Structure formats: structure tokens, C-alpha cells
Amino acid sequence: MEQHEIDRQTNWLHIKYDGEDRDDECVNELSIYQNNEDDELQMLVSNVDLDNISHDNTFALTKDDAKMLVNYLQDWLNK
Numbered sequence: 001m002e003q004h005e006i007d008r009q010t011n012w013l014h015i016k017y018d019g020e021d022r023d024d025e026c027v028n029e030l031s032i033y034q035n036n037e038d039d040e041l042q043m044l045v046s047n048v049d050l051d052n053i054s055h056d057n058t059f060a061l062t063k064d065d066a067k068m069l070v071n072y073l074q075d076w077l078n079k
Contacts, residue, residue, distance in 0.1 A: 005017070014031050027048040040061060041061040043060065044056055
């Protein structure tokens with residue numbers, strides 16, 4: 001696996017990285033799913049531990065959350 005991979009499919013965005021120095025140098029993945037019938041983005045954050053066991057956490061973003069996130073990221077991109 002490359003150190004950083006990003007892939008966009010119809011309703012999915014997958015971001016995966018391996019060897020992140022501030023972490024445990026294990027594989028981490030963020031998957032975001034949008035369903036046009038749902039008012040939230042579904043997010044799955046996965047981290048593989050040193051014993052190669054995957055730990056998954058879910059999270060949902062509302063449209064208001066997403067707007068705030070866009071502003072936050074745009075500020076960061078502009079620095």
C-alpha cells in the first residue's frame with residue numbers, strides 16, 4: 001500500500017494512510033458516505049492496531065456541521 005491513498009466513487013470518499021508518524025504507524029482509513037435521502041453524511045473511521053485488529057468508529061455530520069467544516073478547511077487552505 002502507498003503511504004496515502006484517496007479514492008472518490010459515486011457516493012463514497014475513501015482516504016487511507018499508512019505509517020502516520022503521530023500515530024502508531026498503522027493503517028488508518030476514513031470513509032464518508034452520502035445518501036441523498038438522508039440529511040447526514042455517514043462517516044467510518046478505521047484504525048488497525050499493532051496486532052492487526054481493526055477498530056471502527058462511526059460518526060455522522062449534519063449539513064450545518066458540514067458547512068462549518070468547509071469554512072474551517074478553507075481557512076486552513078488559505079494559510
